[in-house]
Amino acid sequence: MDGINKRFDPRRIGLKRLYASPKLEEYSRRETASPDMQQIYGPLGFPAVPDDRPYIVGCFVSSLDGGIVFRNSHDGSQIAKANAADPAGGDSDFWMLNALRASCDCIVLGANTLRVQPKMNGAVSVPDLLDARIASGKPEMPLQVVPASGKDDFPADHQLFHSGTPVVIASGSRGIDRLSRRVQGTCVDAQNLQGASATQGVTLLSCGEKQLDIPLLHRWLRCAGADQMLVESPGYFTSLLQQDLADELFLTWSSLFTGSGVPGITSGTFSLRDHPSAEVLSVHIHEPGFVFLRYRCGLISPAYI
Numbered sequence: 001m002d003g004i005n006k007r008f009d010p011r012r013i014g015l016k017r018l019y020a021s022p023k024l025e026e027y028s029r030r031e032t033a034s035p036d037m038q039q040i041y042g043p044l045g046f047p048a049v050p051d052d053r054p055y056i057v058g059c060f061v062s063s064l065d066g067g068i069v070f071r072n073s074h075d076g077s078q079i080a081k082a083n084a085a086d087p088a089g090g091d092s093d094f095w096m097l098n099a100l101r102a103s104c105d106c107i108v109l110g111a112n113t114l115r116v117q118p119k120m121n122g123a124v125s126v127p128d129l130l131d132a133r134i135a136s137g138k139p140e141m142p143l144q145v146v147p148a149s150g151k152d153d154f155p156a157d158h159q160l161f162h163s164g165t166p167v168v169i170a171s172g173s174r175g176i177d178r179l180s181r182r183v184q185g186t187c188v189d190a191q192n193l194q195g196a197s198a199t200q201g202v203t204l205l206s207c208g209e210k211q212l213d214i215p216l217l218h219r220w221l222r223c224a225g226a227d228q229m230l231v232e233s234p235g236y237f238t239s240l241l242q243q244d245l246a247d248e249l250f251l252t253w254s255s256l257f258t259g260s261g262v263p264g265i266t267s268g269t270f271s272l273r274d275h276p277s278a279e280v281l282s283v284h285i286h287e288p289g290f291v292f293l294r295y296r297c298g299l300i301s302p303a304y305i
Helices: 022-026 085-105 111-116 127-135 171-181 213-224 234-242
Strands: 014-019 055-063 106-108 141-148 165-171 186-189 203-208 228-231 248-253 277-286 289-301
Touching: 022 277, 055 085, 055 234, 085 127, 085 228, 085 248, 085 277, 085 289, 111 141, 141 213, 165 171, 171 203, 228 234
Parallel strands: 055 228, 055 248, 106 141, 106 228, 141 165, 165 203, 186 203
Antiparallel strands: 014 277, 248 289, 277 289
16 A cells, blocks of 8 residues: 555645534544544544444545546545645545544455455554554554455455454355365354454454345454444445445545546445435535545435335
């Protein structure tokens, strides 16, 4: 990942807050508190953690027309980096992603993303944020979680699965059976909640039978000590929206266009009478090229109930 161990001038990447919902005053849980947090963003709090799953936050950067990659690039970070109108704002987006990584216990990365980005991982790459994370008692690296279908195109050779970093590959039992022939790791049944643990190497986690049982995965992760989950996989975030399991979305709008035919932050479609909605919690800007939005997910318009 570009920008490893990069330090930033808070005056250069600092964001201006335009709106904050009164509901944020009730968000008293603070996962990290770096010295520059207040100057760059302001308070970053979260509500209480559910009993049966982690608190779940998605984070993406999008073009003005909804694209998260360019046609000729699989690197989603280029949506921010390529904004020539505001290079410092691109660094602000990188800092924001790392602030959320520093606050989480596990990160969901998509198998498709790993397939096209051979060096991808969920490391916290800003020293001040990493120091604050470690000072809060969290391990240096968040637990990496990779949902998998068990198909032959799973990127089993990716460096993430051979680095010793704690990784959970989660799939249905049939998928895990196929993956265990290609990835070296410890096979675990997610039904065994009392023994939930993933401290080193690869855990091949069986959740459900034919398909991944997402609520079971979340219960297992919660029992393994994960209070907060960051989702960087658009496909997984779509599944969470479909099952009303996403709590928040941090979405950065970069003032450029990608054109049609490229992926967005969701896959598939929703209907008029069956679609997720969200409530704006805060709006920040970095002039002149970026808008940083925070949403509370899980709302349904009364007009369509």
